Amino acid sequence: MNVYEQMTDPVALTIFIFTLLLPVFVGIITTKRTKNQSDFIVGGRSINKFTVALSAVSTGRSSWLVLGVSGMAYTMGVGAVWAVVGYITAELFQFIFIGRKLREQTEKYGSLTLLDYFEERFKDSKNLIRSVGAVIIIIFLTAYVSAQFNAGASSLSTSMNIPFLYAILISAALILIYMVLGGYIAVVYNDMIRAVIMILGLVIFPVMAILKFGGIKIVLETLKALDPSMIDPFSLSAGMIIGFLGIGLGSPGQPHIVVRYMSVKDPAKLRDSAVIGTIWNVVMAWGAVFIGLAGRAFVNSTADLPDKNPEMIYLVLASKLCGPVLYGLLVGGIFAAILSTADSQLLVVSSTFVRDIYGKILKKRRENIRMSDLTLNRIIVVAAGICAVVLGILAKDIIFWLVLFAWGGLGASIGPALIFSLFWEKTTAKGVVAGMLTGTTVTIIWKLFIKNIVNIYELIPAFLLASLAVWAVSKLTKK
Amino acid sequence: MTGAIFILFVLPCLIIFAAFILHRLTKEKNG
Numbered sequence: 001m002n003v004y005e006q007m008t009d010p011v012a013l014t015i016f017i018f019t020l021l022l023p024v025f026v027g028i029i030t031t032k033r034t035k036n037q038s039d040f041i042v043g044g045r046s047i048n049k050f051t052v053a054l055s056a057v058s059t060g061r062s063s064w065l066v067l068g069v070s071g072m073a074y075t076m077g078v079g080a081v082w083a084v085v086g087y088i089t090a091e092l093f094q095f096i097f098i099g100r101k102l103r104e105q106t107e108k109y110g111s112l113t114l115l116d117y118f119e120e121r122f123k124d125s126k127n128l129i130r131s132v133g134a135v136i137i138i139i140f141l142t143a144y145v146s147a148q149f150n151a152g153a154s155s156l157s158t159s160m161n162i163p164f165l166y167a168i169l170i171s172a173a174l175i176l177i178y179m180v181l182g183g184y185i186a187v188v189y190n191d192m193i194r195a196v197i198m199i200l201g202l203v204i205f206p207v208m209a210i211l212k213f214g215g216i217k218i219v220l221e222t223l224k225a226l227d228p229s230m231i232d233p234f235s236l237s238a239g240m241i242i243g244f245l246g247i248g249l250g251s252p253g254q255p256h257i258v259v260r261y262m263s264v265k266d267p268a269k270l271r272d273s274a275v276i277g278t279i280w281n282v283v284m285a286w287g288a289v290f291i292g293l294a295g296r297a298f299v300n301s302t303a304d305l306p307d308k309n310p311e312m313i314y315l316v317l318a319s320k321l322c323g324p325v326l327y328g329l330l331v332g333g334i335f336a337a338i339l340s341t342a343d344s345q346l347l348v349v350s351s352t353f354v355r356d357i358y359g360k361i362l363k364k365r366r367e368n369i370r371m372s373d374l375t376l377n378r379i380i381v382v383a384a385g386i387c388a389v390v391l392g393i394l395a396k397d398i399i400f401w402l403v404l405f406a407w408g409g410l411g412a413s414i415g416p417a418l419i420f421s422l423f424w425e426k427t428t429a430k431g432v433v434a435g436m437l438t439g440t441t442v443t444i445i446w447k448l449f450i451k452n453i454v455n456i457y458e459l460i461p462a463f464l465l466a467s468l469a470v471w472a473v474s475k476l477t478k479k
Numbered sequence: 480m481t482g483a484i485f486i487l488f489v490l491p492c493l494i495i496f497a498a499f500i501l502h503r504l505t506k507e508k509n510g
Contacts, residue, residue: 078483081490092498096505220483231483271502278498282491289487 003306003315004159007331012324016159019197019332020174023339026193027178027186037373040183041112041351042263045103047188049269053276055191056260057091057284058198060251062341063151065288066201066334071311073292075302077223077230080292082241084285086248091281094252095274099261101422103270106262113348114255114414115356121421122429127361129429132436133414134356137255140410141345141352142384143402146392148342150399152335153392159331168389171335175343176385180378184263187343194336195280200326201314201333202287209294209317222297230296243457250411250459252418253439255352256344291317346388350380405443405458412439412462420470431474439466 073080109120118129153168229235295313318330417435446458
């Protein structure tokens with residue numbers, strides 16, 4: 001079964017290409033607003049609450065939500081909801097508490113990156129935090145971007161029947177053009193547009209699928225007849241439910257998500273962003289779950305899916321139920337999800353390189369030559385994009401190995417350090433470094449060696465031990 | 480079926496309700 005068969009329809013293809021090219025126009029329009037490095041990295045701290053809300057939420061959800069969560073719901077039924085509850089709740093608190101405080105502190109210190117903030121907060125003149133943090137962020141986020149390019153290119157290659165190499169180059173070029181032109185501002189406004197495209201994929205589409213099947217009651221009864229555990233939210237093991245909820249612990253440590261809070265014009269408005277963002281998060285997540293449930297009612301067995309892969313259910317349903325216009329938009333929605341994450345991560349990688357490594361650690365910052373910083377940012381965005389593409393082609397195995405640790409590794413290393421630094425006065429630089437190193441190490445060791453014995457998601461012990469490390473080392477090294 | 484209805488329809492409403500409550504509480508706290 002070729003789920004991209006409908007892409008041969010000229011209308012579907014045109015709509016799909018339109019969704020791919022639209023971000024480039026946004027890049028052109030936002031070029032004039034990007035005048036200096038601050039604009040390029042945090043949008044000059046001038047982004048409105050609505051854009052921040054939608055962008056923070058969209059950027060955190062890659063194809064994992066559209067394809068992964070719908071696939072989980074297809075396989076395990078309503079229990080898949082546990083996979084989304086943790087991060088939605090965590091991000092609600094993040095907007096209100098972490099976001100506001102971080103926004104205020106970063107403005108006070110004039111920080112453009114998370115590592116800028118850490119350095120200023122702890123007067124870390126030896127760049128200890130910056131060096132450790134930069135290595136962690138660059139390794140994990142480059143792997144992430146590379147994997148996103150790879151995923152996007154695989155789908156593009158199949159859907160448009162073009163070689164993988166061309167597909168990955170097209171995916172990267174589409175992102176890099178608007179990023180170089182408009183930087184952060186282009187990225188967040190594109191997130192807004194993609195949010196609209198994703199509404200079609202994750203709101204209208206599941207409603208349409210359920211109605212076509214005769215309503216939610218019939219869908220649930222069909223699932224019950226297939227396997228009663230499909231409609232039992234507690235059919236999963238306690239360890240699995242805790243692990244799913246634990247995904248939320250990763251959110252505060254994702255630099256590409258927290259940078260959104262730093263860019264809001266008025267920090268007090270982050271309360272409003274919290275409500276807007278939570279509604280959007282809930283709508284998207286439950287939409288993906290409903291797609292999986294309706295999909296299982298339509299296609300009862302995984303054996304009937306392409307490659308027997310449950311994650312194909314979104315595309316299978318789209319090709320079965322939609323006309324060319326909606327189909328083109330829905331496939332565009334997958335790319336929207338992939339690209340809205342990849343561009344934000346790429347921007348963090350380049351700003352970490354330019355601002356943290358080149359500017360501060362190597363001390364090659366040229367004061368008062370703002371245009372040079374901006375130009376350098378633009379060049380590094382392209383260089384980082386090319387690196388991610390090359391890695392995605394040549395070091396695919398290493399990239400996919402690293403990505404397994406990326407959400408947990410970033411979440412456990414950056415998250416506790418950030419939370420303690422914001423809310424506990426007595427946190428020290430050495431405590432933060434200890435937390436970062438502990439978080440990364442425990443994530444990797446737990447996943448490789450301990451998870452087979454104790455089946456708990458590695459982020460949970462890593463986050464707890466990293467928090468303990470920040471607290472204990474700060475106590476021991478307090479002045 | 481009750482569990483399914485709760486997790487599919489009641490839980491998302493509760494989360495959104497919590498967001499509004501938190502919005503309200505932090506407003507009072509921040510003056």
